[in-house]
Amino acid sequence: MQVLIDNWGSILRAFLETLELAGLSAVVCLIVGSLLAVMRVSPIPPLRLFGSGYVTIVRNTPLVLVFILVVHGLPELGLKGSFFTRAVIALSVYTAAFVCEVLRSGMLTIPAGQAEAARALGMTFGQNLRLVIMPQAVRAVLPPLTSVMIALLKNTAIAEAFGVAEATGKMDDLVRDHADAILPIFIAFAAGYMIITLGLSRIVAWYERRAAAS
Amino acid sequence: MLMRTRILAAVGVGLALLATASACGSSKPKTGTPSYAATQASFAAGSTMEKLHNAGKINIGVKFDQPGIGMKNPATDKPEGFDIEIAKVVAAALGLKPEQINFQEAVSKNREPFLQNGTVDLVIASYSITDTRKKVVGFAGPYYQTGQQLMVRKDDSSIKGPDDLSGKKVCSVTGSTPLANIQNKYKSAIAVPFATYTECVQQLTNGSVDAVTTDGAILLGYAAAQPTKLKVVGEPFSKEKYGIGVKLEDTAFRNFINDVLQKAIDNGDWKKAYEATLGKSGNAAPQPPTLERY
Numbered sequence: 001m002q003v004l005i006d007n008w009g010s011i012l013r014a015f016l017e018t019l020e021l022a023g024l025s026a027v028v029c030l031i032v033g034s035l036l037a038v039m040r041v042s043p044i045p046p047l048r049l050f051g052s053g054y055v056t057i058v059r060n061t062p063l064v065l066v067f068i069l070v071v072h073g074l075p076e077l078g079l080k081g082s083f084f085t086r087a088v089i090a091l092s093v094y095t096a097a098f099v100c101e102v103l104r105s106g107m108l109t110i111p112a113g114q115a116e117a118a119r120a121l122g123m124t125f126g127q128n129l130r131l132v133i134m135p136q137a138v139r140a141v142l143p144p145l146t147s148v149m150i151a152l153l154k155n156t157a158i159a160e161a162f163g164v165a166e167a168t169g170k171m172d173d174l175v176r177d178h179a180d181a182i183l184p185i186f187i188a189f190a191a192g193y194m195i196i197t198l199g200l201s202r203i204v205a206w207y208e209r210r211a212a213a214s
Numbered sequence: 215m216l217m218r219t220r221i222l223a224a225v226g227v228g229l230a231l232l233a234t235a236s237a238c239g240s241s242k243p244k245t246g247t248p249s250y251a252a253t254q255a256s257f258a259a260g261s262t263m264e265k266l267h268n269a270g271k272i273n274i275g276v277k278f279d280q281p282g283i284g285m286k287n288p289a290t291d292k293p294e295g296f297d298i299e300i301a302k303v304v305a306a307a308l309g310l311k312p313e314q315i316n317f318q319e320a321v322s323k324n325r326e327p328f329l330q331n332g333t334v335d336l337v338i339a340s341y342s343i344t345d346t347r348k349k350v351v352g353f354a355g356p357y358y359q360t361g362q363q364l365m366v367r368k369d370d371s372s373i374k375g376p377d378d379l380s381g382k383k384v385c386s387v388t389g390s391t392p393l394a395n396i397q398n399k400y401k402s403a404i405a406v407p408f409a410t411y412t413e414c415v416q417q418l419t420n421g422s423v424d425a426v427t428t429d430g431a432i433l434l435g436y437a438a439a440q441p442t443k444l445k446v447v448g449e450p451f452s453k454e455k456y457g458i459g460v461k462l463e464d465t466a467f468r469n470f471i472n473d474v475l476q477k478a479i480d481n482g483d484w485k486k487a488y489e490a491t492l493g494k495s496g497n498a499a500p501q502p503p504t505l506e507r508y
Contacts, residue, residue, distance in 0.1 A: 072413070075420040083406065083422070160388050161409030163417070169407050172389030173397070175323045180349045182326060 003178045004188050014170035022153040028092035033099025040104050058097040066094045071162045083163030098148045106137030146204045150197045248486040250306040262467040267309050274301045275320025275334035279410050281435040282492045283340050293317050297338045299487035307474040326350050337459035353457035354471035359503040361450025362392045363430040368445050375448035379403035382424040385414035392428045
């Protein structure tokens with residue numbers, strides 16, 4: 001236990017790094033994922049093909065492989081962002097495929113009659129999405145979307161092996177130097193991750209209640 | 215490195231077969247790994263030695279990703295390196311053949327749990343002897359002594375030692391002792407963790423980091439593979455003593471392994487093991503370390 005008390009400052013900093021990594025990746029993958037979902041339901045065949053191709057390839061690739069491709073591959077193309085940037089790219093590229101599928105499943109729950117009615121009223125595809133489909137779809141997929149975000153947060157742990165000093169990396173440091181306290185260290189870090197994910201679930205639950213009331 | 219020379223050797227043999235004794239000078243015939251003196255001695259009843267001898271099998275935790283030390287050869291699917299040879303020396307003293315050893319990968323954070331819960335009987339995995347670790351496991355040895363060094367790009371003359379690392383990105387393996395030394399002693403350097411040394415080396419050659427640091431023996435292997443791109447600089451700035459980990463309370467087993475190591479050092483088996491593995495980097499065998507019997 002002494003180990004945890006002595007190092008709490010650096011443990012907190014490591015979890016902040018994890019949060020930054022997850023937060024930035026969440027923003028990027030939600031944007032990219034939404035675009036992909038729109039592509040997949042759009043009336044333009046090449047976009048539909050691109051969307052489904054992206055999901056098929058990325059969703060069926062292990063995350064570690066995506067990391068290897070991004071972290072080792074980008075410099076070969078002359079792109080040398082920081083390791084943090086590369087980790088955000090890898091996590092976003094990967095998670096966007098899942099966000100896309102979750103959103104698309106939400107869109108499919110909206111009866112086709114609504115889209116047809118909107119079109120009959122003269123709405124464009126964009127207006128239809130923005131005003132009719134998306135608001136209902138997003139509310140329907142909040143629980144699975146939360147699961148995807150929780151998975152994203154836990155997936156940031158992989159970045160410890162790709163140049164980013166985040167929480168799991170800190171855990172490994174402590175384990176190395178304090179072989180006599182491995183179990184308390186493991187439990188403390190598991191608790192750290194749980195505090196963040198439970199916090200996220202609570203925020204979503206609160207939002208859902210509010211949305212339901214309105 | 216070892217792996218690459220083996221593959222080259224295999225390709226060389228193939229070419230030689232096809233091209234009827236044409237000049238294929240670089241490919242030497244593959245030398246087998248040495249064998250070690252076995253004992254037929256009987257062991258005290260109830261001792262770990264007797265148990266392992268009678269079981270005809272021993273589980274040993276080793277590294278699978280450190281060239282020259284403990285590295286799984288993808289061609290043969292068997293681990294190779296100095297640690298592996300030391301494992302064979304210990305097994306031979308128990309009356310066990312190399313085939314009777316079950317090598318298991320023990321990454322750094324698994325070493326203590328594996329010993330404590332009995333997953334492995336021994337850990338021989340570039341396992342530095344430290345006072346904290348002595349509280350939870352027993353150490354025989356040291357059987358090898360090395361020190362942390364730096365490897366940089368050949369054309370980089372700005373880094374000559376650890377004192378030149380200010381503001382530089384230094385790569386090593388996640389959760390490893392060399393990385394901790396950089397974090398704790400050279401705080402102005404930026405420590406970059408990666409899963410394996412191979413990946414660190416790649417980030418060094420593509421310019422994403424400025425140096426790779428770990429035990430000198432491992433760096434020399436990588437520098438030797440790409441001598442036009444990489445070089446090892448400066449004197450060792452730490453002392454790592456590799457020990458063999460056993461269960462904390464098993465003093466009899468620990469003493470037995472110390473005796474085995476002493477014998478191997480005296481009768482030349484230790485040197486044989488070195489020359490078959492780390493010695494291939496071209497560095498002559500160092501003075502064997504003095505055992506710490508505690």
